[in-house]
Amino acid sequence: MSWLPPIRIPADVDQEDKIVSGLTARQLAILGIATAVLSLTHMAIGDRIPPAAFAAIAAPIAIGAVVLALARRDGITLDRYLLAALRHHRSPKLLISGDTPAPLRLPVHTVTADGLIDMGPDGVAAVAEVSTVSFALSTPDEQDALVAVFGRWLNSLSGPAQILVRATPMDMTHTISALHDSAPHLPHPALSAAAHEHADFLADLGQRHDLLRRQVLLIIREPAADNAPDAAAARTLRRLEEAARLLSACGLAVRPLDHHAASALLTSCYDPAAPARPTGEFAGPGEVITKGERQ
Template identity: 60%
Template sequence: MRIPADVEQPDKIIGSFTARQVAILAGTGALLYAAYTLAADHVPPLVCVAVAAPIAVGAVLLAIGRHDGISLDRYVLAAIRYRRSPKHLVSSTEDMPMPPAWIAATGRRPPAPLKLPARGVAGDGLIDLGPDGVAAVAEISTVSFALRTPDEQDALVAVFGRWLNALSGPAQILVRAERVDLSDTIATLQDNARGLPHPALASAALEHAAFLEDLSARHDLLRRQVLLIIREPAANASGRDAAAARALRRLEEASRVLGSCGLTARLLDTRAVIALLASCFDPAAPPLPDDLALPGEVITTGGPG
């Protein structure tokens, strides 16, 4: 049995029209017919046609039109929701107080609370999604597919397909680009060059450090990061531990299966997940320091020496 390539393509119920398109066209036609039967005795037919024609054309465009791969009716609804949604959001878990009267008189919308899907990061590195459960994030290594022989490529595809067929819950593969900071590498090369036993080695190390410094100054260096996110739903707060255990077990199974094609999965710890979420919110910001205190961690300072 052949499986279609686009398994998410909506089903056609009448000809080439989907249920959503039929509902739009049939609903518009029914409304226009009902309006005509009510106004036929009082309004000339030409006026009815002039009023109904733009509505019918709009319904046809909404039903069959597409914009950036999205059906036009969904695009219009998304535009309306964006227009009506508040544009100034603040990260507050409490109810927003009413603005003063002089601010309300300007006609501007008050700020609204920013509702994020992630409630926090637990000590085991899992992301707490609240009523949606938990999510485990792992960084996956890569392999060169183009440099493999046809038999090796078939084997890689077979292993990946076996993992997809074994999925028992939601999973996401995220490929993102992040900035690369070569300052530590350059400083290490410059420091180690002084201790090399031969002047030619020291000169080569310094030249390579100068090349990297010039490269980072003239270009925005990026590296590709592949992440595997495993999500497990939790019915309530008491079921979080069970959901976390299932997510870690599924991640371990994925690591074992993907290891057959040379891929390694590294579960991100709490600091790495926090840094990842921070970089997703502000990719241009500098990376978080390694000694940043975790949420709930006690900060201690040394006394005077």
């Protein structure tokens, strides 16, 4: 077999193909239709009205076609966004509940002292926070090494695993307070002034923007064993340790979540924008959660 050079696959595999001049087929179709409409209009009435009047009529159509073809909102092309808005506007807005309210039964039964999530008949899961590395800033040899190590870990999987990337709100209050508290103790007045200025910059940044942090989680799950929950928990911890050992060759640090961190993570998944709540306000196992009180 002859040797073939490696082929690089782009990270965004869902990106549409560029046909001409960096434009996709959809964009070319929108611009082509607008050009055809303007051309036919000019052939029909171009000799009856002054050029300035025709330009005044054609300019909004041309600008609208360019904006429709090239603009994006929330990562979606504007034509698809407007089409979705039209479908939403024309769809019925009636919500009819045919079932009586009932307590929500979550799959998680409890979180053990070592951070394992007991899901009853669905098994046991362990969650770990994983650091990141910059793939784009690595050399080609380093990129090949990272892919090889990651591939070895994938090939070693003996059970279900999930990689979850979350965007969570970032609270800079502690960092800002620490800068203001440590500024007077710095060895030079210029450093103290710089610390105060940086704290003010972070405070202003938090007021003007919604700050987010990226969190990468690795979830390892083991199916429930017949009358042997301890065996499933032991296998889950062993698989997590193996993942930490293999991924450390990539420069990735795998930090298993303890009881408090795992409980806080599950709580934040239901309302990511809500601030952290004291542990004493959590409902206990078997409690029915109602609005404003517990039963």
